[in-house]
Amino acid sequence: MIRIERPQPPPAILVGRGRAKSRTLKRAYTRSPHEYKSGSKCFAFDSGIYGHPAVKGALIAAQYGKCCFCEAKITHTSYGDVEHFRPKAGYCQTSRGTLERPGYYWLAYEWENLLLCCQLCNQRHKRNYFPLANSRSRATCHLDNIDNERPIFINPADEDPEKYRSFRREIPFAINGNRRGGKTITTLGLDRPILNEMRWDEYSRLKAVYRITEIADRYPDDPELQSVADDARSILAAEVRSDAQYAGMARAALASGFGL
Numbered sequence: 001m002i003r004i005e006r007p008q009p010p011p012a013i014l015v016g017r018g019r020a021k022s023r024t025l026k027r028a029y030t031r032s033p034h035e036y037k038s039g040s041k042c043f044a045f046d047s048g049i050y051g052h053p054a055v056k057g058a059l060i061a062a063q064y065g066k067c068c069f070c071e072a073k074i075t076h077t078s079y080g081d082v083e084h085f086r087p088k089a090g091y092c093q094t095s096r097g098t099l100e101r102p103g104y105y106w107l108a109y110e111w112e113n114l115l116l117c118c119q120l121c122n123q124r125h126k127r128n129y130f131p132l133a134n135s136r137s138r139a140t141c142h143l144d145n146i147d148n149e150r151p152i153f154i155n156p157a158d159e160d161p162e163k164y165r166s167f168r169r170e171i172p173f174a175i176n177g178n179r180r181g182g183k184t185i186t187t188l189g190l191d192r193p194i195l196n197e198m199r200w201d202e203y204s205r206l207k208a209v210y211r212i213t214e215i216a217d218r219y220p221d222d223p224e225l226q227s228v229a230d231d232a233r234s235i236l237a238a239e240v241r242s243d244a245q246y247a248g249m250a251r252a253a254l255a256s257g258f259g260l
């Protein structure tokens with residue numbers, strides 16, 4: 001997970017059809033709040049709006065085709081999900097808690113609530129889980145203010161995840177054991193074995209490349225070695241850019257000199 005710059009203005013479909021649809025949902029809730037809270041009435045969301053190719057395309061471009069949480073390149077293997085950071089249909093305060101309704105229905109088409117996510121992070125790990133530091137501050141309808149909430153999960157489009165998490169080699173950890181970093185890593189499965197394995201492969205490759213630059217630094221008068229080292233430095237520079245898969249790990253590894 002690294003910082004994401006969500007482009008502005010929002011895609012036109014969210015401003016037009018999205019806001020019109022949001023007004024309809026708000027009016028429906030105002031007419032029957034108890035039915036929506038009890039679950040006897042549920043909102044019908046239009047994935048043709050929040051999942052429109054223009055929305056998805058803008059997210060793919062902003063996130064370089066990577067999952068907002070695990071940084072895997074989604075577009076290599078699937079279409080990816082448009083994820084609602086605040087769940088639109090219902091939420092759980094605890095991982096085994098009951099589903100509370102109606103969810104953040106008024107944010108279903110809000111650009112600031114949308115991210116591109118891989119199916120594993122979205123459907124297996126995050127799902128409807130959305131804990132707050134203080135559940136009593138939760139906005140439960142469109143009349144409440146989400147600015148009063150302090151979400152536990154780090155939203156990479158709102159804040160810099162690198163303040164909360166780092167990596168020891170391929171394994172993510174919460175800096176100074178901070179709660180938000182720890183909860184984000186464990187709940188979203190950012191330390192799941194397949195991700196650790198993928199990052200380890202990348203880490204090993206980059207470490208070998210880094211070693212070339214280290215050796216070359218000791219022999220500044222060797223033009224052949226310096227030429228190879230220039231290529232190695234170019235590779236390292238590319239792997240810490242935001243468009244690189246697992247750039248967060250690569251940045252941490254480079255900053256620590258690969259623990260050498």
Ligand SMILES: [Zn+2]
Nearest residue numbers: 067070118121
């Ligand atoms: Zn993911």
